[in-house]
Amino acid sequence: MGKEQDLMHLLDSLATEDTPLTDTEMDRLTRQVLGRTQTKTKPASHARRKGKWPVWSKAFAGAAACVVLLAGVNGINPAWAEDLPVLGNVFAYINGLPKGYLQSEQLGEYAQPAQIQADSDADAPDESSTPEPARQPIQLTLSQIYCDGLYLRLGLTLTAEDDSLADFEVVTIDPPLLWEDTTQAEANTLYGGVTLNGEAVGGDLLPCFRKQDAHTFVCEMDYNLQDYTGSLKNMQASLTLSNLVGVKGTTGAVDDEEKTPLAGSYTLSFTVSADGTLTREGQIEGGEQNHVSLIGVQATPGETRIQYSVNGPLPDNATPAMRLFAVQDGNLTKLQPASGSIQNGEGQSETVYTDYFDAVPEGVTELQAEVLDKNARTEVILAQWTITLPQ
Numbered sequence: 001m002g003k004e005q006d007l008m009h010l011l012d013s014l015a016t017e018d019t020p021l022t023d024t025e026m027d028r029l030t031r032q033v034l035g036r037t038q039t040k041t042k043p044a045s046h047a048r049r050k051g052k053w054p055v056w057s058k059a060f061a062g063a064a065a066c067v068v069l070l071a072g073v074n075g076i077n078p079a080w081a082e083d084l085p086v087l088g089n090v091f092a093y094i095n096g097l098p099k100g101y102l103q104s105e106q107l108g109e110y111a112q113p114a115q116i117q118a119d120s121d122a123d124a125p126d127e128s129s130t131p132e133p134a135r136q137p138i139q140l141t142l143s144q145i146y147c148d149g150l151y152l153r154l155g156l157t158l159t160a161e162d163d164s165l166a167d168f169e170v171v172t173i174d175p176p177l178l179w180e181d182t183t184q185a186e187a188n189t190l191y192g193g194v195t196l197n198g199e200a201v202g203g204d205l206l207p208c209f210r211k212q213d214a215h216t217f218v219c220e221m222d223y224n225l226q227d228y229t230g231s232l233k234n235m236q237a238s239l240t241l242s243n244l245v246g247v248k249g250t251t252g253a254v255d256d257e258e259k260t261p262l263a264g265s266y267t268l269s270f271t272v273s274a275d276g277t278l279t280r281e282g283q284i285e286g287g288e289q290n291h292v293s294l295i296g297v298q299a300t301p302g303e304t305r306i307q308y309s310v311n312g313p314l315p316d317n318a319t320p321a322m323r324l325f326a327v328q329d330g331n332l333t334k335l336q337p338a339s340g341s342i343q344n345g346e347g348q349s350e351t352v353y354t355d356y357f358d359a360v361p362e363g364v365t366e367l368q369a370e371v372l373d374k375n376a377r378t379e380v381i382l383a384q385w386t387i388t389l390p391q
Contacts, residue, residue, distance in 0.1 A: 090143050090155030094220040097210060101220055102338045104359035106301040107146055110278065111155065116142040118266035137161040140241065140266040148300040149232050149274035151224055152194065158209045158217040166214040168246035173207050174259060175243045194223050195238045197230040204339055207241055224339060226354060232274035240267045282367065282387035289383035290315055292371050297387050299360040304335060306357065306369060311350040318373035318382055322355045327366040365389045
């Protein structure tokens with residue numbers, strides 16, 4: 001199965017209980033995404049280089065435009081001063097916002113505090129002939145770091161010495177669309193990816209700083225390490241944010257808002273090691289059902305990873321989708337899904353699904369996992385397991 005087919009298969013298999021968009025909302029969303037992904041014409045002297053990946057660049061540009069839109073939809077929720085947590089606890093603040101990131105009530109407790117200031121070129125002399133943009137006295141700080149080997153999660157704080165950010169509700173990035181010969185490393189930098197020991201790792205969402213007060217904005221960046229191949233110890237990490245814009249409006253979609261470019265780019269360099277000592281491995285009850293097998297469950301303070309495989313035809317050509325519950329005192333609490341991937345297994349007919357959910361609430365030692373037929377008109381459970389977690 002090709003990568004494009006894998007992507008479409010993944011999108012089709014995502015479980016959701018959200019209310020479908022109306023025709024009007026869908027038309028509006030379509031216009032915004034199409035406007036965001038208009039093709040740029042390159043000069044003839046810059047013909048496509050051989051050996052590049054034009055399909056990747058086009059798909060990335062389209063996906064990035066969608067992520068920009070989603071970041072705007074999920075990102076605008078000004079907080080009232082009386083509800084703010086202790087300044088610097090970015091994860092606790094983000095956890096109280098509408099769903100858009102992996103949720104975890106424990107992350108603020110287990111994250112490593114840091115006060116690493118970014119290097120900025122905002123004050124560098126402008127050697128071009130164009131007028132120098134107004135300088136913004138803005139500082140980017142890495143406030144918290146969490147890494148359990150499954151995810152690297154960073155808590156970032158953007159502060160201003162004056163009122164230059166006071167009129168904005170969100171600070172995000174407005175990156176340029178990609179040329180067909182843009183390298184993956186260049187794209188990773190433009191879109192807020194992190195580099196670990198020289199290896200590019202993309203983020204789940206674009207950077208989106210939420211307003212905490214007139215001088216302070218906070219952002220959580222989540223990086224899935226599933227495809228990272230380097231060492232998890234003493235990782236030399238680098239993150240660059242550029243093309244920052246302040247957004248004034250509150251209707252949701254960044255493209256519809258009044259945007260103000262902010263001068264400068266910001267680079268963070270730091271060292272991080274994964275700590276898997278708090279990862280709990282689940283003990284699974286229930287074997288293969290309808291050719292579906294549960295491979296493993298890992299619960300960490302930051303997220304929950306569950307892997308299952310399909311190694312044969314499913315009843316009625318079902319499309320599998322995972323659902324996960326925390327069981328406590330006989331009550332079921334649904335854990336919301338965040339991301340996932342699909343890969344071919346060892347056998348020719350085996351497909352392995354990896355799904356990430358919100359963190360298991362502290363104190364919970366039992367989970368219930370179900371694989372549903374996503375396409376069924378009524379609920380059809382293809383397989384069900386009970387998972388026991390150590391204390």
